[in-house]
Amino acid sequence: EALPPHLAxxxxxxxxxxxxxxxxxYEGLxxxxxxxxxxxxxxxxxxWGPLRFERARPIPAALSGKLLDAEQSNSSLVYGDARGEAVHGDAYILKILRRVFPGPHPDLELPLALAAEGCDRVPAPVAWFEADDPTGSDDTLTLGVLQPYLRGSRDGWQLALAALGADREFTSEARALGRATAEVHLALAAALPTVTLGRAQTAQFADAMTARLDVAAQAVPALMPYVPGLRTAFDALAGLDEAARGPRSAAGTPRPPPYRRRCFSRRPPSLTCPQRR
Structure with missing residues (x-):
């Protein structure tokens, strides 16, 4: 049987x-x-069969879905009215995850953690659906996440390229992006468990960043004046653990290492999700 023209x-x-x-x-989306x-x-x-659908807050009815045709890491449906516009200010994007694995998925876990900390820099999940791990483990597979759709939004890289193409100053936007990034990382550090990295691990991070810096500077010679300062910053990162062992507090106890890494292996105890039915 032939497909209808709109699905050809x-x-x-x-x-x-x-x-x-x-x-x-055919591609069902x-x-x-x-x-x-x-x-x-x-x-x-x-x-619904092997699938479980969860919802954090009510979702309006009478929304029509449209598949985004832009190349993305996930398949995404945008829901609005029949014209693709928001209904009474409501529009949503459903990300169908292509990379599925057992356990918490960062596309769901991290926005939920940020929402629990009151950070609104990332849209909080409205609903999601999961399935049991077919291998028999207790973990679930996150298959899709529904979030508010920020119509007309652009990522930082797109903004930077647009400013470069227009020969326009990007300093204020870069600072705003830096502040937003800092807020997100501070909220994640408060919401999720952390582990302290030792000298070998921080040195590994620093070496990787230095290698990328060298490649970038060779490809774009205009970056050369900034290389010494960046190398100094990366060297400081590599020495954080050693520096932390040296200085001591007024009480004579070692100060804790200042570099910590968030663990995304589980949802934090303070994070509450709707119970499965």
Missing amino acids: AARVGRAAQGPLAGLTV HDPRVAELLLERLRNPGS
């Missing part, structure tokens, strides 16, 4: 064997019916 571009092929033998296979069904399940959390 989504055709994958015709199955020659197996349970789908003789049927036409191009089908408005599939997009509508996914959102309806997210609006009404619970189990």
Whole structure:
């Protein structure tokens, strides 16, 4: 059976064997019916076959989904009205995760952790769906995450390229991006467990950054004046653990190493999620 015209571009092929033998296979996210069904399940959390749908807050009805055609690391559906606009200010993006693995997924775990800390720099998840690990472990597989859609937003790299192309100053935007990044990292450090890195690990990070700096400077000679200062900063990073052992507090006890790394292996105890049904 031929696909309707609006799904012709989504055709994958015709199955020659197996349970789908003789049927036409197509990319389901191009089908408005599939997009509508996914959102309806997210609006009404619970189990549906092997899938479990969770919801953090109510989702409006009568939203139409449209697959983003831009190349991304995940497949994304944007939900708005029939014209793709927001309905009463509500628009959402459903990220269907292509890289699936057992355990907490950073695309869900980190925004939830930031929301728990009151950090609004990243849109908080509205709903998500998961499945049990088919290998039989107690872990779940996160398959998709629904978040508010920031229409017209651009990432920092795009902003920097646009400023460069227009020969425009980017200093104020860079500072704003730095402040936002700092807020996110501080919130993550407060929400998630951390481990202290030793000298060998910080040195490894510093070596990797130095190697990337050398490659970048060779490719873009205009960066050469900044290389000495950056190398000094990277050397300071490599010596953080050693420096932390030297100075002592007024009480004579060693000061704790200042460089810590967040662990994303589990959700923090303070983070509450809707119970599964």
